[in-house]
Amino acid sequence: MLRDFCVSQMGLEMADELGFMTVLEDIRLQLDRVAELNRLMQSGMPFSVKDYLDVRAELHRLRPEGTVIELDAMFALRLGLLQAREALRFLSSEAASVYPALASLALGLHINPKVVSELSRLMDDRGEIPDNASPVLAEIRADIRRKHGTMERKIRQMLGEAKQAGYTDSDAEITIRNGRMVIPVKAADKRKIRGFVHDASATGQTVFIEPAEIFDTNNEIRELEYAERREIHRILSAFTQLMRPELPMMHQIWHFMGELDLVHAKTTLLLRTGAQIPQLVNKPLIRWKRAVHPLLQLNLREQGREAVPLDLEIDENQRILVISGPNAGGKSVCLKTTALLQYMLQCGLPVPMHQDSECGIFEKMFIDIGDEQSLENDLSTYSSHLTHMKAFLDYADERSLFLVDELGTGTEPQAGGAIAEAVLSALNHKKAFGLVTTHYANLKLLADKEEGMINGAMLFDTKRMQPLFVLQTGKPGSSFAFEIARKIGLPDDVVAHAGELTGVSQLNFEQQLQQLEADKLALAQKERELRMADEMLNEVITKYKRLLRQLEDRKKAMISEAGREARNLIDKANRQIELTIKEIRESQAEKEKTKQLREQLQAFKPVLEQEAEQKAEALRVEQEDEAPAFADLKAGDMVKIEEMDVTGELIHIDQDTALVAFGGIKLRTSPEKLTPLSRREARKAAQPRRMKSTPGIADDINEKAATFSLTIDVRGKRAEEAIELVEKYLDEAMLLSIKEVSILHGKGNGILRRVIRELLSKTKNVASFEDATLETGGHGITRVRLK
Numbered sequence: 001m002l003r004d005f006c007v008s009q010m011g012l013e014m015a016d017e018l019g020f021m022t023v024l025e026d027i028r029l030q031l032d033r034v035a036e037l038n039r040l041m042q043s044g045m046p047f048s049v050k051d052y053l054d055v056r057a058e059l060h061r062l063r064p065e066g067t068v069i070e071l072d073a074m075f076a077l078r079l080g081l082l083q084a085r086e087a088l089r090f091l092s093s094e095a096a097s098v099y100p101a102l103a104s105l106a107l108g109l110h111i112n113p114k115v116v117s118e119l120s121r122l123m124d125d126r127g128e129i130p131d132n133a134s135p136v137l138a139e140i141r142a143d144i145r146r147k148h149g150t151m152e153r154k155i156r157q158m159l160g161e162a163k164q165a166g167y168t169d170s171d172a173e174i175t176i177r178n179g180r181m182v183i184p185v186k187a188a189d190k191r192k193i194r195g196f197v198h199d200a201s202a203t204g205q206t207v208f209i210e211p212a213e214i215f216d217t218n219n220e221i222r223e224l225e226y227a228e229r230r231e232i233h234r235i236l237s238a239f240t241q242l243m244r245p246e247l248p249m250m251h252q253i254w255h256f257m258g259e260l261d262l263v264h265a266k267t268t269l270l271l272r273t274g275a276q277i278p279q280l281v282n283k284p285l286i287r288w289k290r291a292v293h294p295l296l297q298l299n300l301r302e303q304g305r306e307a308v309p310l311d312l313e314i315d316e317n318q319r320i321l322v323i324s325g326p327n328a329g330g331k332s333v334c335l336k337t338t339a340l341l342q343y344m345l346q347c348g349l350p351v352p353m354h355q356d357s358e359c360g361i362f363e364k365m366f367i368d369i370g371d372e373q374s375l376e377n378d379l380s381t382y383s384s385h386l387t388h389m390k391a392f393l394d395y396a397d398e399r400s401l402f403l404v405d406e407l408g409t410g411t412e413p414q415a416g417g418a419i420a421e422a423v424l425s426a427l428n429h430k431k432a433f434g435l436v437t438t439h440y441a442n443l444k445l446l447a448d449k450e451e452g453m454i455n456g457a458m459l460f461d462t463k464r465m466q467p468l469f470v471l472q473t474g475k476p477g478s479s480f481a482f483e484i485a486r487k488i489g490l491p492d493d494v495v496a497h498a499g500e501l502t503g504v505s506q507l508n509f510e511q512q513l514q515q516l517e518a519d520k521l522a523l524a525q526k527e528r529e530l531r532m533a534d535e536m537l538n539e540v541i542t543k544y545k546r547l548l549r550q551l552e553d554r555k556k557a558m559i560s561e562a563g564r565e566a567r568n569l570i571d572k573a574n575r576q577i578e579l580t581i582k583e584i585r586e587s588q589a590e591k592e593k594t595k596q597l598r599e600q601l602q603a604f605k606p607v608l609e610q611e612a613e614q615k616a617e618a619l620r621v622e623q624e625d626e627a628p629a630f631a632d633l634k635a636g637d638m639v640k641i642e643e644m645d646v647t648g649e650l651i652h653i654d655q656d657t658a659l660v661a662f663g664g665i666k667l668r669t670s671p672e673k674l675t676p677l678s679r680r681e682a683r684k685a686a687q688p689r690r691m692k693s694t695p696g697i698a699d700d701i702n703e704k705a706a707t708f709s710l711t712i713d714v715r716g717k718r719a720e721e722a723i724e725l726v727e728k729y730l731d732e733a734m735l736l737s738i739k740e741v742s743i744l745h746g747k748g749n750g751i752l753r754r755v756i757r758e759l760l761s762k763t764k765n766v767a768s769f770e771d772a773t774l775e776t777g778g779h780g781i782t783r784v785r786l787k
Helices: 009-017 024-043 056-061 071-091 094-098 101-108 113-122 135-165 187-192 212-273 294-302 330-345 381-395 413-429 440-450 480-485 490-500 504-586 591-623 680-687 697-707 719-735 753-760
Strands: 176-177 180-186 195-199 204-210 288-293 311-313 321-322 363-367 400-404 433-437 451-462 466-473 636-643 645-654 658-662 665-667 672-677 712-713 738-745 766-771 781-786
Touching: 009 176, 009 288, 024 101, 024 212, 056 504, 071 094, 071 101, 071 212, 094 680, 101 212, 113 212, 135 204, 176 204, 180 187, 180 212, 180 466, 180 591, 187 204, 195 413, 195 433, 204 212, 212 294, 288 330, 288 363, 288 400, 288 645, 311 330, 311 591, 321 330, 321 413, 321 591, 330 363, 330 400, 330 433, 363 381, 363 645, 363 697, 381 400, 381 413, 381 766, 413 781, 466 719, 480 490, 490 719, 636 658, 672 712, 719 738, 719 753, 719 781, 753 766
Parallel strands: 321 433, 321 451, 363 400, 400 433, 712 738
Antiparallel strands: 176 180, 180 204, 195 204, 288 311, 451 466, 636 645, 636 672, 645 658, 658 665, 738 781, 766 781
């Protein structure tokens, strides 16, 4: 594909010479050039990369003195230098400062402006030497045109006379034979026109005669044409002399054009395959996200499908990944994807994976994929595998990556498995990195117990009996041989007999692997449910802590206000008393006046008592009936959890825990966090709760239920985004006890529908799912029933 995207022979040769690089800086430079050219192409290319003609052989031929450039080569040179000058002008400009990797291609390169100027003067856009290339050439060509005009007038005159005389047909025209103008004349009349016969028709009825009157003129024109060729040769020779000192730089210029062509081809490959430039690290490491095999991806896209992306990680702690799983489950594709992408990367090619992926550098790669039996070397399939394993053991080290497909197969299973285990253990002790695929149980057990190794499984849908092509690390996979045999229609008695021959222990091992997978999915579902409940609880706790602070602030404000009112009441009473005493003194204690003031003071007393009674009313209400002591709490009492401001009924209490019910929710807490409620507060708690501006947990759930939509729309989302949204949506639906929901994924290529249904098939709380009716969306909507 890379060759197909090259536009020059130089680029093709460089594509063929691409090799495995192990120096991080070299790889990064190649990838940076691709990234920069991609950015440049998106913003608009300031120079063209097309039709780069190869003149290197001509430049090499012109090195000796006396050689002269060919006219065709000169035209190709002109086109190439103009294109190279355009690219060099940009890459040497200030605008190229943001493209440092690309600009490095142009370092030390320059084009002699005299050469370009002479080329433009000596050759036009049609690849011809113009008349003004030299005064001599202009004069020669003027003479040629003048004599051609004179000769044409003469021969037309003679043609007319021949037609009148009947020597030639009335519709005959002047034609060319042997580079000369001739008149077609009837063979019987050929002697009636003086001239030279140059040719005859196939029937012999017509001869082509050059009249003697124009013969001399034709000879003169021929001499002028010879003179023209000599002058053009002189012009080309002079230009060659001018250009010869520039030949070494010309070779570098054409090498630069080849490099630019190759970078452009890599960028085109990037756009075609959806490749990215990942993060590079200078150590052995694979931490890939959403990697795909480029050829598989392109092939599936032509069929309207998408390749399942691969997430893969091997590092210094888990260097060797042992992949197991069903046949046709994607194990070999996983292996080939890893081998191809790592090799592409270290050849300086962008790779189709997420740009946040981390890619390490390996100094050696060892690959044993496929059958390499050899009749010439007398090697069987197993012998060729063992030959490869010997090379792996001889040369692998801590910076090597090995990839082996079906390790140990090709011979008797017990012996093959034992040798495979020994080889894999030896490679692990060498600290090498690697991926192997296998069906052998002993290799799965080895990966589980030996440090530096880890199991991986290609997942399988046991309900639909089809592979999911998803790699999951941390556990071995089952081969599902019996399940696949049943699916393809192998007779039941044959399958049953095979199970008897296999033995109960082996079947139990496979069943345990399957059960482990089911248990893991169930645990993952529980984890999601707990995470969601924890998030809701954290929200509620944060909200009620805030409300508690507000209530404490309000309580302090109310106490402060009550103190101020009490002081005002006392001050008011004191002022009234002082006023009464003052008036008594001023009236010199007259009996009537004293009696009147005493009556006024007596009348003011009930007013003060009434105000004091009103102020104390709240306190008397709170003190009405003492709340039960903590030690006397029992089931059925009304209590309050102070730190959350939650009021509810005590369901159960013992020395360590208490269970409180409120708003249809049960909450477990410690007894010391409970505050007993008075009978009045208990009566208030028993009454229907009024709507408050600060809702409780039950209100939060009611609010979620009120705003919950029975349909989720994931159209336009990527598969992983859609799965995350649907998982959260199903969790909320189960929390709200909703039994049926709909997922709108659209029809399209069916990718979202497939991955969502794979998720539903693995979700424990999903009872069933099916397409909506044709009237309500058909297979663009999946209806889900929850348990």
